[in-house]
Amino acid sequence: SQQGEEDPQALSIQEGENATMNCSYKTSINNLQWYRQNSGRGLVHLILIRSNEREKHSGRLRVTLDTSKKSSSLLITASRAADTASYFCATDEGNNRLAFGKGNQVVVIP
């Protein structure tokens, strides 16, 4: 099955800065989702963007989707120490089955 691949793999930023992560995938999708995972916890859904959408916002999160390039980006604005986590993109090819990328470790330094 296809997998999203995040880029960069690890990111370290100062509190207040913006963090941008990219995700690429290989086949047609129904939607693309971003999840956050704090250490020792399960994944938490952040945002879902459908294949016919190009941009979506949720609080300090901004997601873009370019289906022609098969890529998505997640922007976290004005980062906080609490944003330190791993971030995963996941593609839904249908039937709600998700294929996850390897994850992107973000460290926000206070």
Add this chain to the structure above:
Amino acid sequence: DARVTQTPRHKVTEMGQEVTMRCQPILGHNTVFWYRQTMMQGLELLAYFRNRAPLDDSGMPKDRFSAEMPDATLATLKIQPSEPRDSAVYFCASGPDRGGNQPQHFGDGTRLSIL
């Protein structure tokens, strides 16, 4: 907030032993997923249920793994016999089935160590 509950949170056992992991999906969710997370492979889908029926368990080693939903409030994942390579974090997730475009809700996982 409704949550997916997984038990146990941690399990350490010797190879060859049977391991049973349990999951209580969110009430009203009729899709249930089992994932395995390792550093090397990331998150892998092991099994997927809809309305308690297994739809896909192709990600599961059939000779030792089995997944069931005895009722709508309980999903189980069993490994028998367990091997050291099964050491991983196992996650259960549930979601509503409203025709697609739905997020999944994850439990906090069972961290399994096979010695």
